[in-house]
Amino acid sequence: MSNLSLRETMDSLPALWDEDLLSKIRDEIEEFPTEVFVLDDDPTGAQTVRDVAVLTEWSTKAILREFDTSEKATFILTNTRSRTVEDACAINREVGQNLLEASHNKRMPITVISRSDSTLRGHFPEEIDALSDAMGSTHDVLLFIPYFAEGGRYTVNNTQYVSEGDVLIPAGETPYAKDSAFGYRSSNLCEWIEEKTKGQVKASEVATISIEDIRIKGPEYVEKKLKNFPKGTVCVVNAAHMSDLHVVTLAIVRAERGGKSFLVRSSASFVKSRMGQGDYNLLTRDEMSESDNGGALILVGSHVPGSTKQLEKVLQIPGMNGIELKVNDVIKGIDVVSDIVGIVDELLERSLDVTIYTSREVVVGESAEEYLEIGARVTDAMTEIIKRLTVQPRYIISKGGMTSSNVTTNGLGMVRSLVPGQILPGVLVLQLGPESKYPGSRLVLFPGNVGGPSAIADVVNIMTVSGI
Numbered sequence: 361m362s363n364l365s366l367r368e369t370m371d372s373l374p375a376l377w378d379e380d381l382l383s384k385i386r387d388e389i390e391e392f393p394t395e396v397f398v399l400d401d402d403p404t405g406a407q408t409v410r411d412v413a414v415l416t417e418w419s420t421k422a423i424l425r426e427f428d429t430s431e432k433a434t435f436i437l438t439n440t441r442s443r444t445v446e447d448a449c450a451i452n453r454e455v456g457q458n459l460l461e462a463s464h465n466k467r468m469p470i471t472v473i474s475r476s477d478s479t480l481r482g483h484f485p486e487e488i489d490a491l492s493d494a495m496g497s498t499h500d501v502l503l504f505i506p507y508f509a510e511g512g513r514y515t516v517n518n519t520q521y522v523s524e525g526d527v528l529i530p531a532g533e534t535p536y537a538k539d540s541a542f543g544y545r546s547s548n549l550c551e552w553i554e555e556k557t558k559g560q561v562k563a564s565e566v567a568t569i570s571i572e573d574i575r576i577k578g579p580e581y582v583e584k585k586l587k588n589f590p591k592g593t594v595c596v597v598n599a600a601h602m603s604d605l606h607v608v609t610l611a612i613v614r615a616e617r618g619g620k621s622f623l624v625r626s627s628a629s630f631v632k633s634r635m636g637q638g639d640y641n642l643l644t645r646d647e648m649s650e651s652d653n654g655g656a657l658i659l660v661g662s663h664v665p666g667s668t669k670q671l672e673k674v675l676q677i678p679g680m681n682g683i684e685l686k687v688n689d690v691i692k693g694i695d696v697v698s699d700i701v702g703i704v705d706e707l708l709e710r711s712l713d714v715t716i717y718t719s720r721e722v723v724v725g726e727s728a729e730e731y732l733e734i735g736a737r738v739t740d741a742m743t744e745i746i747k748r749l750t751v752q753p754r755y756i757i758s759k760g761g762m763t764s765s766n767v768t769t770n771g772l773g774m775v776r777s778l779v780p781g782q783i784l785p786g787v788l789v790l791q792l793g794p795e796s797k798y799p800g801s802r803l804v805l806f807p808g809n810v811g812g813p814s815a816i817a818d819v820v821n822i823m824t825v826s827g828i
Contacts, residue, residue: 361530361547366523369516373600374575381579381606386636388613394471395426396433397459398631399452399491401441401482402761403768404807405475407788408510408632409433410640410781414790416769418455422776423462431778432635435475439765441482441542442736444729448483449490456494471616473634477761478508478627480520480531481542484556488625499623500591501567504549505608507599508627510786511810515598518568519547535665541728549596567595574598574607582611587620605633628786643783645823648802649755655708656820657753659742660717661763662808669813670759670806671717677817680713687719690741691734697741701748708751713820716745739766746771752798755823757816759806768805772797783819786810 398405406412413431415422418438426434436455440448456472463470474491476482492499507515512523513531521528522536530547531537537544546552550563567589573582589595599605609630612622624630660671675682683703689696700716707714718738743766758764768774768790777790788805792798804819811818 361519361533363530364521364528366514366526366528369514369528370600373516373571376601376603377575377578377607381603381610382636382638385606385610385613385633388610388617389636392613392617394469394616395463395466396471396473396635397423397426398433398435398473398475399455400435400437400475401448401477401487402439402807403437403764404761404788404805404810405628405631406435406779407782407786407805407807407810408628409635409637410779412635412779414774414777414779416775418458420458420461420465423458424465427462427466427468432637433631435779437765437769439762439769440487441477442739442762442765443483445483445486448487452487452491453494456491460495471634473624473626473631475626475628475631478506478511478513478629479522479534479536480506480544480552481536481539483542484625485553485561488623492623499621501586501589501593501595501620501622503595503597503612503622503624503626504553505597505599505605505624505626505630506549507597507605507629509602509629511627511807513627514600515549515596516571516600518549518570518596518598520549520552521547553594553596561594565594567593569595569597569608571598571600571604574604579607579610579614582608583614586611586615586622587618599629602629602633605630609633609636640781642785643781643789647780648783648789648823651754653711654752654754655711656713656755656757656823657704657708657749658713658715658757658759658816658820659746659763659767660715660759660816661739661742662760666811666813667759667808668720670811670816671715671720673814673817674715674820677713677820680715680820681707683714683716685716685718685738685741685745687721687734687738690738697744697748700745704745705749705751708749708753711754714753716742718742735762736766739763740770743767743771746797752801755802755804756798757804757806757819759816760808764805768803772803777803783822784811784815787815787819 412433414435514521520531532547550566554563790803
């Protein structure tokens with residue numbers, strides 16, 4: 361497949377649906393309320409929304425409590441992208457069973473979304489199948505919606521594209537497609553589903569909702585199309601603007617009121633639309649930190665090219681102290697943690713900013729399982745550093761899904777946190793709960809696939825105390 365011009369491609373598409381549908385989505389949600397749960401395969405999925413909760417546990421008791429809170433949705437951090445397929449399926453089965461039990465207990469319908477990485481990496485279809493089985497395989501249609509506004513991911517003519525500047529690159533030709541654990545060849549999503557299901561679902565059997573369906577025919581037509589899909593349908597949804605998702609969301613909630621049941625595999629953008637949330641202001645420095653004391657702590661584990669460029673910019677910030685966590689030393693079992701903890705504590709005590717980053721060479725191992733094991737050992741080392749720190753940072757930035765998941769759950773002891781919003785588009789902020797190591801403090805979670813080269817440095821600059 362060839363690269364395309366982003367501007368020319370967008371200009372060639374039909375005009376957007378000419379009605380703002382968010383108010384109608386909110387009306388439907390009010391008339392037909394459901395408790396929304398988002399299973400998140402890494403901790404960055406709430407990067408487009410606010411006023412939601414994030415859980416790192418999924419017992420039936422914990423899920424039941426969410427029915428009585430004021431948050432608009434609950435994200436359940438399963439962290440399955442860092443697990444083997446067997447573990448991922450086991451977790452999805454357990455969560456699915458507990459969600460079903462809680463729904464029956466409360467006599468309240470639930471909406472379940474499986475949020476996964478927008479670049480198509482993840483345990484698909486295995487964990488979706490496990491989740492569906494655990495919930496009684498009651499859904500009629502599996503909707504696949506990977507459009508991701510903040511991450512520059514577009515679905516046009518059933519093909520997934522990744523934008524770099526004005527260039528649209530077919531997803532199968534990006535570095536993400538070469539992931540050792542979750543690699544793929546196909547950019548066409550119908551073919552991608554056939555590839556990932558090993559031919560159990562043929563590309564020709566995958567239903568689609570086109571941009572023409574959405575922009576020319578509108579929500580009533582899309583609703584009718586959804587209602588007419590036979591049970592067991594897998595459907596790819598095209599989208600190139602948030603307005604497209606609003607058309608689809610309105611059609612979905614109306615079809616649900618009519619008795620249709622959907623299971624959704626999506627990126628973060630659909631979650632925002634399904635909650636009926638529009639745009640809102642980014643968080644300011646004053647909203648992020650109540651103290652001017654202490655240094656910043658930046659953790660960079662992601663090693664995709666974009667993350668490395670961001671790391672380079674951060675290390676160029678005047679006064680920034682960089683500390684390399686050497687992957688090969690960790691693999692060899694060398695204790696690198698103790699020395700790093702001592703250095704970081706000293707720097708933070710002096711209110712100096714610190715960046716801890718994994719060495720940039722990619723050690724993949726000889727199999728997908730070994731690759732995940734290496735990643736786990738490295739993130740365990742990063743997590744151990746956080747656990748041993750005695751000086752509290754003024755704020756923390758964590759870059760990369762696996763790193764962030766381990767740090768939040770095991771390093772900071774987070775069980776339930778709130779999402780006040782974002783500090784940059786697609787860059788999530790968590791307010792840590794009272795059970796965590798730093799109660800009430802703010803944690804910035806930077807997805808591996810979000811932001812230009814200066815993005816992390818931009819956050820550091822936003823958070824810089826005047827006069828320092």
